[in-house]
Amino acid sequence: MLYTMRVVRNRIPVTVIGGFLGAGKTTLVNHLIRQNPYKLGVIVNEFGSLGVDGALIENLPDEDLAELTAGCLCCSGRNDLIEALVKLVSRPQRPEYVLIELSGLADPVPVMQTLLDPQVRALFELDGLVTVLDARNFYATLEQNPEMALQLAYASSIVINKSDLADQELLDLVQDTSSKLAPLAKVIRTHHSEVASDQVLNQKHFSADLKEDVLETTHQHTAGVKSFVLKHIEPLDMIRWHYFLQKFILERPGHVLRVKGFLAFKDIPEEVLFQAVRDIFSAEALTDPHDNTSHLVVIGRDLDRDLYQAAFQECSGEPTTA
Numbered sequence: 669m670l671y672t673m674r675v676v677r678n679r680i681p682v683t684v685i686g687g688f689l690g691a692g693k694t695t696l697v698n699h700l701i702r703q704n705p706y707k708l709g710v711i712v713n714e715f716g717s718l719g720v721d722g723a724l725i726e727n728l729p730d731e732d733l734a735e736l737t738a739g740c741l742c743c744s745g746r747n748d749l750i751e752a753l754v755k756l757v758s759r760p761q762r763p764e765y766v767l768i769e770l771s772g773l774a775d776p777v778p779v780m781q782t783l784l785d786p787q788v789r790a791l792f793e794l795d796g797l798v799t800v801l802d803a804r805n806f807y808a809t810l811e812q813n814p815e816m817a818l819q820l821a822y823a824s825s826i827v828i829n830k831s832d833l834a835d836q837e838l839l840d841l842v843q844d845t846s847s848k849l850a851p852l853a854k855v856i857r858t859h860h861s862e863v864a865s866d867q868v869l870n871q872k873h874f875s876a877d878l879k880e881d882v883l884e885t886t887h888q889h890t891a892g893v894k895s896f897v898l899k900h901i902e903p904l905d906m907i908r909w910h911y912f913l914q915k916f917i918l919e920r921p922g923h924v925l926r927v928k929g930f931l932a933f934k935d936i937p938e939e940v941l942f943q944a945v946r947d948i949f950s951a952e953a954l955t956d957p958h959d960n961t962s963h964l965v966v967i968g969r970d971l972d973r974d975l976y977q978a979a980f981q982e983c984s985g986e987p988t989t990a
């Protein structure tokens with residue numbers, strides 16, 4: 669089974685904005701709208717039916733804003749989100765770029781998984797997850813809600829906000845901890861979510877433009893989340909790779925949170941950009957050659973790096989008959 673997909677051009681990029689309650693997500697959305705880098709469509713999700721966050725979005729025509737107030741996107745499911753996305757792009761003046769602001773308690777994973785779904789990817793391209801942090805309350809939030817550490821693992825950019833309310837020492841500590849929890853992310857410090865749009869939008873975190881430095885990520889371990897890089901210089905055997913994918917990634921969604929990297933296969937000329945968010949994965953044939961070796965960044969909990977490296981080494985060699 670060759671499961672690669674061609675890169676579809678002209679998909680509308682989507683950036684998901686997450687972060688703890690009150691961290692500065694709406695402030696960031698407004699700041700991005702003010703900069704006007706693209707014609708933006710915004711989807712706002714919140715728990716209550718009042719649509720408060722929607723009302724807080726400024727300077728955006730009503731038709732470019734979709735409010736999902738029926739429940740938390742991570743619980744109410746993908747259909748509401750897909751409907752909102754389709755509605756935004758069905759307008760004569762369709763947006764060039766879509767922002768999704770999650771509710772402060774939402775798990776970003778179901779939303780990212782929806783955006784990685786092949787049908788959704790026909791029209792939209794997940795660009796990245798921006799996680800906004802309130803620097804002053806960071807450690808208290810993390811202590812009271814350790815699951816937040818896992819949410820950071822998926823971030824492509826971290827905005828350490830409210831720097832006006834924290835001293836230098838605390839900001840350094842928050843930066844250090846958050847980069848360990850989010851080894852794939854770029855970290856930006858600011859106040860009032862004042863971030864230049866080109867620092868968080870169009871980062872292509874989920875596309876074939878994967879930045880090389882990501883692959884140099886070293887082994888880190890904080891709050892149970894660790895990351896490491898698997899490398900293989902021999903081309904992989906497709907059947908053995910499928911076994912590895914099944915056993916070491918897809919069957920371990922509670923442990924393997926995020927995988928990203930390049931794969932080179934025997935007898936297949938194009939290399940592949942592989943991405944997984946828990947048990948949802950995608951693989952795209954690269955149009956430009958990489959270096960014809962395989963590298964995967966793996967982020968997860970309670971993972972044995974040596975076991976993973978040994979199993980990944982097994983992915984070359986003769987096809988198994990099992």
Ligand SMILES: Nc1nc2c(ncn2[C@@H]2O[C@H](COP(=O)(O)OP(=O)(O)OP(=O)(O)O)[C@@H](O)[C@H]2O)c(=O)[nH]1
Pocket residue numbers: 687688689690691692693694695696721771772829830831832833858859860861
């Ligand atoms: N002092 C200070 N206040 C800020 C900063 N950024 C945002 N705020 C304020 O913090 C409050 C919450 O900001 P929002 O942007 O609404 O936060 P949010 O993450 O969207 O909040 P929820 O939707 O409730 O999760 C607002 O009163 C903002 O004006 C900052 O850097 N410094």
